[in-house]
Amino acid sequence: MKQRARGDGGDGRSEKGTGKSPGKKRWRNQKRMGGKGFSLEAFANAKSGASGYNPALIKKQREFYKNAKFIKKYKTTEKQQNLTSDHIPTASYDKNADETENLQVQSNKKKKKTLSLREEYExxxxxxxxxxxxxxxxxxAKKEERAKAETRRKAQKEKMFKKTRSGQPVMKYRIEHLLEGLIESSQK
Incomplete structure (x- = not known):
């Protein structure tokens, strides 16, 4: 900041009245803010630097580890199946005979697998x-229960809304309904 010949900043106020020079104010601000700070260019470069967070990369790594786990599990089960499968030792040293026997054993395994799969499916x-x-x-059963309850409610409703010739409600059915309710509550 340039120092002006006069003490005022153009708005009529003077810094002489405060008792603090402009350099001292700047120094106090820098101290309060923790230093001079970056230039605009340095700030922009610092912000655009590569951080360790990349969601796409993290997702890819997670998928890679997941697939690796599945492959390892598959290989271990494959080894266990090979170890537990029945190997028939042959006494002949003829290569053709060994190959035919191996083919027969493999075809038997396939048949057993297809049969077991079919049985499992069935x-x-x-x-x-x-x-x-x-x-x-x-x-x-629920539908039948609902139908029975519906017919019972309709019959009950008809009885409850019956009227005498003069338009008064018939109390006989209403009293019966109250008694039934009392009997049910006492049985529970």
Whole structure:
């Protein structure tokens, strides 16, 4: 800031009256703010610097680790299946015989797998069918209950709204209704 020959900043006020020079004010402001601060260019460069946070990269890494976990699990199960599968040792040293036996063993495995898969599929289908039938039975029972309750309420409503010739309500049905309610509450 340039110092002016006169003590006023153009608005008629003078800094001489405060007892503080302009340099001292600047120094106090810098001290309060924690230093001189960045230039505009340095500030812009500092802001545009690469930070460690990149959501796309984080998502990609997470997916990579997830896939690696699945692959490891698959390989371990594959090893366990190979170790537990029945290997038939052959006494012959003929290569052709070994190859044919290996093919037969592999075809047997495939047949067993397809049979077991089919059995599993049939079993699951039967369970689903059984569950569906049970659900339908429950729904049907609820519908019947609702229908019975609806007819009972309609009959009750007719009785409750019956009138005599003179237009007075018939009290016989209303008293019966109250008594039924009392009996039910005492039984519970």
């Amino acid at each position: 079993k699951k289908r039967a369970e689903d069918e059984k569950a569906r039938i049970e659900r339908e039975a429950i729904i049907q």
